[in-house]
Amino acid sequence: MTRNVVTIGGSRGAFTVLRDVVAALPAALDAAVFIVLHVGKHKSELPSLLTRWGKLPASYPQHGDVWKPGHIYVAPPDHHMLITADTIHLSHAAKENFSRPAIDPLLRSAAVALGSRVIGVILSGDLDDGAAGLAFVRAFGGRTLIQNPRDAEATSMPKSAMEAAGADLMASPAELGHAIVALLQASGEGEFDPKREKDMQALRSEAATADNPAGSAFEELDSIAARAAITCPECGGAMWQLRDTHPLRFRCHTGHAFSGMTLTAAEDKATEHAMWTAVRAQKEALALARIRAAHAKSDGNRDAYQIELSRIQQCERLLKVLQGAIAE
Structure with a gap:
């Protein structure tokens, strides 16, 4: 097993933390780094800044790009970024936790496609986007790293991630980059939970709903979730409560997804x-x-x-x- 994928998510307070993170990553890093920051539709110079701050080149990927080690990929504004075993997929599908790009889709796709090769990292931010995704990284054998909440500008996101998934390591902003390198070099896999294998079908159904919002997903949602007497705050559509999930999650039939907290x-x-x-x-x-x-x-x-x-x-x-x- 070669651990060679680093997925990082953050929101309020994470921008400045990323400067410390990329500065600590070596030029010869034998891993690809994927970053989701809650930027909404706003144009961002984050890739050029990350390139300037560190030793690795950073860029917005194009849909279908083959990812490679030694590069930082940043989710473009207003697009979810998902990865497979070898390529990057960009999606303008429904928002998750009121965000596009959102952190959960990246971590979830990485966990399903790459399992124990993944390191999931959650930085400062409000609410709990990324907590469910980090739980999947943990469940499929990956490693988890969380910014210490006491050093975070916004503590809710790292605290929620800790509650949902736990952390192999917690670190301050100055230590996070070195912690990533240490986890990449560490031998062995993260703890794999066979009981979570049943979530594979749930993930496929969620992905199908998000990627095809015009199609009917009622049957798929009924198979993995229970209908809830709640309407979607984004579109007013019917909502389903996903079964046996931690943290608690909901999804509507057009693809919007929410944690219980959000x-x-x-x-x-x-x-x-x-x-x-x-x-x-x-x-x-x-x-x-x-x-x-x-x-x-x-x-x-x-x-x-x-x-x-x-x-x-x-x-x-x-x-x-x-x-x-x-x-x-």
Whole structure:
């Protein structure tokens, strides 16, 4: 077994960490390095910066490129990057954990295709993209390396990865590059969990859904997941809860995927949006009631005036309740 694939994922706070990581990698590194940073659609100069910071060339790959050792491949903006035993695949499929590129697809594809040849690395970031992917790296015999949360600008991503997959090594930013080299040179495989082999079919079904969002994936999803009474926060489609997964994961029939943590964050955001919408509606109702009350008073219509005064009081009470709930 030759360990020769390094997959790295990070988000907020990971940009500066990557400078230390690539600076420590030797020019003769006999491994390919794949990096996903949450950049969304934004143009990034990350490959040129990584080339400048370290001894290895870095670039955005093209779809179908054959990957080779001694090179750093960076997921292009707005594209997932997946790898097979010898090639790189770029995909504009549905977002995972609200991200494209996302970390989970890279780590998941590497684990399935290359097994114990893979090292998975999770850096600083919010929420938990990469945690599920790192769990697959671990399950299929790869090694895991996590930035020490105490040295991370955003601790949620490394903490979630630790909970989901555990770490062969934890390291500070200054130590991460050397830790990667040490894991590449270490003999033996990571711990392989035969019980996770059943996830292979689940992974194939997930990939089929993500790569063919126009097709029907209901039957495939039913075979690996249970329908959930939750709608997708991205597209409003039906959601499935994947069975026997850690961390908890969900997927919709168009291909969007979420961890339980990410989905909860989305629901919290949707709830707050709904409450502010209700506040706006009540403020407008209050303003209209005051206008109607003034109009009724000027017309000498006492009954209409009293109705609008009652409406004003009702709006004020509801506003107080809503604003109090938002403040909690």
